[in-house]
Amino acid sequence: MFETLILILDSTVRLATPLLLAALAGLYSERSGVFDIGLEGKMLGAAFAAGAAAAVTGSAWAGLAAGILVAIALALVHGFACITHRGNQIVSGVAINFLAIGLTALLGQDWFRQGGRTPPLSGDGRFTNIQLPFAEALRDVPVIGGLYSELLSGHNLLVYVAFLAVPVTWWVLFRTRFGLRLRAVGENPAAVDTAGISVTWLRYRAVICTGILCGIAGTYLSVAQSAGFIKDMTAGKGFIALAALIFAKWKPVPVMFACLLFGFLDAAAIRLQGQEIPGIGEVPVQAIQALPYILTVVLLAGFIGRAVPPKAGGVAYVKERT
């Protein structure tokens, strides 16, 4: 029983990682007042770029760099449309999602001719699992062995990066000048403007942060979790991440717990497939797979109280002519 639980939790961590990276990515952008439903598209674009670059160069690090660059580029497109040209943030986000779906499939087929996949990665082309010190030695110690050797140890580098990003984001947001200004510009850009700070530049920096984290999230999918890019491999994770972000009311630590919850549901769903549940019988796979989404709706529909977004979110800043 304990072992089963550890296994589920272990896969919870793996499944929560891309959600966490994407949700933190969204946090930077949305806290600055730029809503971003294009997390999905940026992740997908990054996953493809990372898979392609890793396959061509044989280096996971080259994949990571490519993933981050592409995600930043897409984030800047969003920024150019919404910040510079005051376009509608939702429309721009949707456009980026579609762009990513279409382009990754098209370029993938054109470059590699494997039905939209990138060539399978192996060896240095992937981020492989890291054994923490003493993990082997402690493996047989009861409880601690399970927790340390199974749960904490044996993940790839990007998993640790994702969880490290939580305290780092908190620190940036609440302990640095950049964070203070970022939070301010999402609440009242006029206050930032009259303090002599450029609203535009600040928001651009925020969406670049979003791009970096989305890039890592996408890279994780294709170069760490899987061994190559598969068409539409994000499968709505960007939207789940967005839900987690709202669920967590745009705060870093609650974001982590929200993502872990969604990851846990996913892990449990996988675990429950084909299992007989006493009194119910075998639950259809589809029903279990739908569980995380159903929970999202239920949670967002009222269990969390009112989620108050950053006040200036979704609105382009225009200097008032008074």
Place this chain on the structure above:
Amino acid sequence: MTAPLAIELVGIDKRFGSVRANKDIDLKVAKGSIHGIVGENGAGKSTLMSILYGFYHADGGEIRVDGRPVTIADSQAAIALGIGMVHQHFMLVENFTVLENVILGAEGGPLLAGGVARARATLKRLAEDYDLKVDPDAVIEDLPVGLQQRVEILKALFRGADILILDEPTGVLTPAEADHLFRILKVLRDEGKTVLLITHKLREIMAITDEVSVMRRGEMVATRQTSKTSMGELAELMVGRRVLLEVEKQPASPGRPVLQVENLTARDGRGVDVVRDVSFEVRAGEIVGIAGVSGNGQSELLEAIAGIRPVRSGAVTIDGTRLDLARHPVDAAAMRRHGLAHVPEDRHRMGLVTSFSEYENAILGYHRDPAYGRGPMLDIGAIREAARVEIEKYDIRPPDCLLRTAGFSGGNQQKIVLAREIERDPVILLVGQPTRGVDIGAIEFIHKRLVALRDAGKGVLLVSVELDEIRALADRVLVMFDGRVVGERAPETDESELGLLMAGAAQEAAE
């Protein structure tokens, strides 16, 4: 004139498209003085100050600070020159603490820790020097407006401002808060700071300024020593002719009750009761004024009676028809059919669709009137004709019913709303802030119109945060505080007594 100048403006010009907002402005502000700038809305005061604060760039002219010619490229440059501004709408982040707001933009390094500690010490010193006490860890949205304004002043002083510009600072304050602000400004002056006070309230100018400059239609028309001028002279300079500060009217002769409100209770958007158990009546041929500091339930009261806001309990009787609004809600259209008309407080949000033409706005809410069409079809010709008649009658300028409403000035927009509501011959008219953002000429017209409506035997319920307006127009004054009517007074009542009521003094004494 030997006092050194803090600010000197020479020949400042500013255009917005075809509009010349500032024409060849000269201004001299002596160091260590309180200098008032008065003018009607749209006279160019705010534009001028925005130029001084680096928000806009002047098209021509020169700015000198402490005798040296300067260029102010942006707000950062203005701050560096020691110019601080307290905006009419506070530039505060509401869910930040006082301290966070004060250091925003002047953090003193990429990490907050050091700057916060320094700011805490500076705030303490400023609080002692200038009697500006605020808890640095309080969150802005929990603070009353008066304290929020103090934070704005602290923000400027923290940045080392020697010249402080205040744009309409008392609009949102209670009389007591305004008095406190004036005391603070005097302390600042006595400590050697220069204060520029922009306002359209002449009484404030007379009360605290040393010198006053008057602007009219983008021009600086005069500068006077405050001790050598009078409110009458300033008002005349502002509008270019003598205005009636008093509204001429005969004593009211109230008839039958046309609006009776019984025990009305209503909530705001957050679910808090903001109108609590309010009862009163308005008779035919009288104007009842509701005075109070903005945000004490007056707006919600108007909306509840007009049928826009759900009522929790209570009833309203219009011209003899009793409506139990809590049990059987009545919408705004039905209210109108009962003979009620409503000039909402915020004409942009509720009174007009500013992207529509004038004639379209002239029938909003009355578009089902058979005079304007049949079934789903509108009779555009008839509507335009009716609009032209109203334009003529209410002197709406420019007289063009095809013009987009956004293209009219505030005063003319208000006249469009007023014409629409009055011309439907209501038995009771609800009016909220009839002259907010309206120039003096239009104010006079609107006031006369309301009195004429009263004299025609209609009831008028007037809500305004301008006490002068209430006192000039109303036959009876009800004061609202914290959702309740806390007293009824005659309009001649001493202003300080009304002020105390508005500040909730009666409430506190009772508790």
